[in-house]
Amino acid sequence: MGLPREEYIASGHRACAGCGEILTIRHVLKASGKNTIVVNATGCAEVVTTPYPQTAWKIPWVHSAFENIAAVASGIDKGLECRGIRDKINLLAIGGDGASFDIGFGSLSGAIERGHKFTYIATDNEAYMNTGIQRSGATPLFANTTTSPAGKKIHGKIEPKKPLPLIVAAHGVSYVATISIADLPDLYAKVKKALKAEVVSFLHAFCPCVPGWKYPSSKTIEIAKKATATGVFPLYEIENGILKFTRKPAKLEPVNNYLKMQGRFKHLSQSEIRQIQNYVKERYNFLLSVENSKCFDTLFK
Numbered sequence: 001m002g003l004p005r006e007e008y009i010a011s012g013h014r015a016c017a018g019c020g021e022i023l024t025i026r027h028v029l030k031a032s033g034k035n036t037i038v039v040n041a042t043g044c045a046e047v048v049t050t051p052y053p054q055t056a057w058k059i060p061w062v063h064s065a066f067e068n069i070a071a072v073a074s075g076i077d078k079g080l081e082c083r084g085i086r087d088k089i090n091l092l093a094i095g096g097d098g099a100s101f102d103i104g105f106g107s108l109s110g111a112i113e114r115g116h117k118f119t120y121i122a123t124d125n126e127a128y129m130n131t132g133i134q135r136s137g138a139t140p141l142f143a144n145t146t147t148s149p150a151g152k153k154i155h156g157k158i159e160p161k162k163p164l165p166l167i168v169a170a171h172g173v174s175y176v177a178t179i180s181i182a183d184l185p186d187l188y189a190k191v192k193k194a195l196k197a198e199v200v201s202f203l204h205a206f207c208p209c210v211p212g213w214k215y216p217s218s219k220t221i222e223i224a225k226k227a228t229a230t231g232v233f234p235l236y237e238i239e240n241g242i243l244k245f246t247r248k249p250a251k252l253e254p255v256n257n258y259l260k261m262q263g264r265f266k267h268l269s270q271s272e273i274r275q276i277q278n279y280v281k282e283r284y285n286f287l288l289s290v291e292n293s294k295c296f297d298t299l300f301k
């Protein structure tokens with residue numbers, strides 16, 4: 001596919017080689033274009049792009065705390081409306097998984113409930129990476145992090161991942177989708193749809209992290225591909241309450257094809273791999289069971 005040539009994140013930022021988060025932001029911005037304002041919570045993306053007095057952002061960018069990213073975006077939304085230029089600007093709120101699944105979730109939920117208009121992108125690298133790989137509500141079952149260490153007492157994180165896109169969809173918003181840098185046509189189409197929504201739209205982005213997941217930096221896209229091929233990160237959208245898969249592998253690969261590529265899972269026993277396999281299958285089957293039904297529409301609107 002032909003990608004827009006313009007870059008809105010300058011090269012020379014300080015992200016790690018192979019960073020899935022910065023690649024996601026790069027492509028989301030290309031899809032959104034130059035008339036974009038970004039609100040960005042604390043986290044790796046903020047730190048690597050804005051070491052004072054420099055910035056890698058070629059568009060207006062506002063730093064927010066974890067807690068209030070969606071509240072800051074709400075204010076900008078209303079400010080643009082008051083000036084009569086709301087329709088001319090794409091407003092993006094970008095936060096990591098710590099910001100989105102945990103600390104800033106209250107302000108996100110509130111902004112949705114108040115009916116604001118902006119696109120929220122949760123760049124999910126499945127831990128608090130910037131402060132040294134602490135577990136978050138997005139960290140998957142049995143992943144080794146510094147606060148869910150694989151050792152004698154526990155074998156990585158005990159709890160499963162929070163299903164944030166479904167929780168957001170339950171608010172009754174008009175557009176929720178999952179996106180992956182391993183499928184750019186799908187990503188661009190979803191960003192365009194999200195930007196058309198008249199209320200908060202939500203994109204959950206899969207962002208492999210080289211130091212946190214412990215794999216060679218050349219494998220980022222391969223890992224993201226495997227996540228979708230195994231059902232770990234299905235690509236779907238929920239539009240006006242109807243869930244549809246946008247990519248559906250003919251047959252899911254065994255989840256171990258994904259796990260074995262990453263050091264954060266290297267401690268797993270066969271029985272734990274089986275538990276993850278069952279867990280992934282159950283969640284995938286749940287999505288299949290609600291595909292094309294009006295479940296979100298009728299239950300939550």
Ligand SMILES: Cc1ncc(C[n+]2csc(CCOP(=O)(O)OP(=O)(O)O)c2C)c(N)n1
Pocket residue numbers: 021042043044045066067095096097098099100103125127128129130131136
């Ligand atoms: C309220 C608050 N708690 C803790 C911190 C310290 N802190 C800065 S970045 C960060 C990690 C961010 O994690 P995430 O949102 O997942 O983004 P990532 O760095 O993984 O991209 C933390 C905990 C902070 N800045 N503010």
Ligand SMILES: [Mg+2]
Pocket residue numbers: 096097098123124125126127128129
């Ligand atoms: Mg993170």
